[in-house]
Amino acid sequence: MAASRRLVLVTGAASGIGRALAMAAAAEGEDLLLLDKDGPELERLSNALSQYDSDVTCCELDITDRAQVEAAMRPIKRLDVAYLNAGIFAGGNMLGEHGQIDTLDPDVWHRVIDVNLHGFFNTLQVSTSIMKSAGTGSIVVTASTSGMRAEPLASYPYVASKAAVIALVRQAALELAGFGVRINAFAPGPVRTNISGSNGMDPTKQATWDNTIPIGRFAEPDELVPLARLLAAPESSYITGSIMVADGGAGSLTQVPASALPSADIGSRFR
Numbered sequence: 060m061a062a063s064r065r066l067v068l069v070t071g072a073a074s075g076i077g078r079a080l081a082m083a084a085a086a087e088g089e090d091l092l093l094l095d096k097d098g099p100e101l102e103r104l105s106n107a108l109s110q111y112d113s114d115v116t117c118c119e120l121d122i123t124d125r126a127q128v129e130a131a132m133r134p135i136k137r138l139d140v141a142y143l144n145a146g147i148f149a150g151g152n153m154l155g156e157h158g159q160i161d162t163l164d165p166d167v168w169h170r171v172i173d174v175n176l177h178g179f180f181n182t183l184q185v186s187t188s189i190m191k192s193a194g195t196g197s198i199v200v201t202a203s204t205s206g207m208r209a210e211p212l213a214s215y216p217y218v219a220s221k222a223a224v225i226a227l228v229r230q231a232a233l234e235l236a237g238f239g240v241r242i243n244a245f246a247p248g249p250v251r252t253n254i255s256g257s258n259g260m261d262p263t264k265q266a267t268w269d270n271t272i273p274i275g276r277f278a279e280p281d282e283l284v285p286l287a288r289l290l291a292a293p294e295s296s297y298i299t300g301s302i303m304v305a306d307g308g309a310g311s312l313t314q315v316p317a318s319a320l321p322s323a324d325i326g327s328r329f330r
């Protein structure tokens with residue numbers, strides 16, 4: 060790897076937002092360390108990246124496995140940018156079956172928290188230790204607007220995991236500021252990716268989501284790239300501990316009418 064070029068880590072690189080971040084970094088001539096549990100998609104990405112002047116290392120791993128994360132990242136002596144992006148969106152929401160707090164499957168709760176919080180923590184801890192030793196680096200985390208407010212269209216573990224991720228970003232920013240390391244998050248609203256399965260979202264669900272977005276559609280993964288790269292850029296030297304939203308205006312709307320929320324048939328609420 061050329062010493063003068065930036066080394067950029069992307070977790071969850073094989074699809075969606077992570078893939079868009081990897082493509083953009085390679086197009087700028089940055090070297091890449093790409094982590095994902097989906098080996099075949101990682102290989103497809105690696106082939107697509109061969110058009111660029113970028114050294115690419117791919118590791119098929121599960122970020123919840125600490126030993127695998129250590130083995131992939133410990134050999135690195137310097138890490139300029141870490142896009143900590145891998146995540147899942149499972150669990151059903153409170154408007155559907157098995158998504159209410161009393162019906163939620165505890166296994167689903169643990170699975171989502173395991174990937175989105177514990178897996179994130181694994182990659183955060185190893186990234187920060189490399190960056191603190193080097194006295195430089197920028198961490199950019201893919202959070203979600205679902206971690207910033209109640210979101211009836213997302214599952215309990217998803218909103219809880221993303222809220223925890225946001226708290227960790229703010230907390231770590233305090234510590235890392237004294238070590239030359241910045242950490243920020245961007246919080247997308249809905250983005251058209253494979254996160255709801257490779258067949259996309261069920262059309263009724265899709266329409267419900269679309270209705271919550273003033274721009275009237277999901278973001279494309281590429282539309283998150285400028286914000287993520289802004290946060291990663293050395294020129295953004297005064298930005299740390301920030302959570303930056305890209306949600307097509309959804310934060311300005313009430314998400315779902317209260318009448319659509321689940322309730323017992325008691326005639327009216329809190330009478």
Ligand code: NAD
Binds near residue numbers: 075094148249
């Ligand atoms: P995606 O499913 O297209 O991509 C996620 C990638 O992460 C996949 O390649 C998957 O294999 C990988 N991954 C999942 N679990 C992993 C694990 N345990 N170990 C290693 N890799 C793993 O989804 P996406 O929408 O691009 O999601 C990226 C991030 O964006 C997630 O953190 C998600 O929560 C966040 N996000 C997505 C949306 C959305 O609407 N798509 C909105 C807000 C935030």
